[in-house]
Amino acid sequence: MPTEALLARFLDDLAPLRPLAVWAHGSLGGGDYQEGRSDLDLIAILPGPLTPAALVRLIALHRRLRTEPLAGKLHCSYLTPGTAADPARSHPTWAHDGVRRRPVTPVTRSELHAFGRVLHGAPPAAYLPSVPDRELRDFVAADQRDFWRPAVDKERLWTRDVWVDLGLLTFARATVTLRDGRLITKRQALAELPALGAPGEVVEDVTRRRYGEQGPGPSPDRRARLTRAYLGPAIDALVAGYS
Incomplete structure (x- = not known):
């Protein structure tokens, strides 16, 4: 291997x-x-x-x-x-x-x-002290607010696979951490996204590409529009709810 x-x-x-x-x-x-x-x-x-x-x-x-x-x-x-x-x-x-x-x-x-x-x-x-729950939650909320939310407004980024994948998966993982105080994997984050209201055709596209399944997906432009339209308000609500 x-x-x-x-x-x-x-x-x-x-x-x-x-x-x-x-x-x-x-x-x-x-x-x-x-x-x-x-x-x-x-x-x-x-x-x-x-x-x-x-x-x-x-x-x-x-x-x-x-x-x-x-x-x-x-x-x-x-x-x-x-x-x-x-x-x-x-x-x-x-x-x-x-x-x-x-x-x-x-x-x-x-x-x-x-x-x-x-x-x-x-x-x-x-060698590493454990991370206090509040420190972890504060970091996750700040990452969504200060990095990912401004990135949503940069339209040119979101035709690329990596931004769509990480943007959605990081949001789902952040939501679970802020809601439940636990960490989840990227595969578990994919399973969370439908219940969080993420656009179904984009979640299916991410799943196909990450796990080697075949099938058509949305065009890069459509995928970018759907992802940005979802993530902007979703991040705003997540951060406001935590604050």
Whole structure:
């Protein structure tokens, strides 16, 4: 299986840096992983410090992985025991063929505690404090209000599959978190969307594309119109209800 081969090589190549833990979150942790479609979202705890020389070694490691199938989908944030606990801190992250700095969000931290997959070493609880319920809910509401709601107004984005899929699925997941205080997978979010009033033909289109089913779907322009017409008022109502 290409995914398991890639993970095995990644762990072997990372071993000289003496990782204390490596975890998977997202689809791979939550049991909704689809090979070739889903990203491989990882967190590694290194002894540190993450000096410029250490970052050069990490960049070289990821570049060597390019020969492996699916390597472009492997993303990993690098933390140390001294930096892991701070939710506001940004960490070096390999993603999209380069290093960026990103925080490990309350959603990711909560996923790791709820259903993170331990690939090596200690479990998430050894380095990450649990996320208070209010902190998780506040983050989810702010993400809908500050990122997704302005994005709905950018018409050009919504002819692309990724925006339709993530926009709807993230909204459904946010709704369940704010309503019930729990996290759900993307597949579970798809099942929630009809009851939340999402346009049926768009939900069917997302399902077909994500799970390899055949059949016609709406045109990109129609799908964009339906999605935006639904998401704008839905996000407004969700955020207002939480506030």
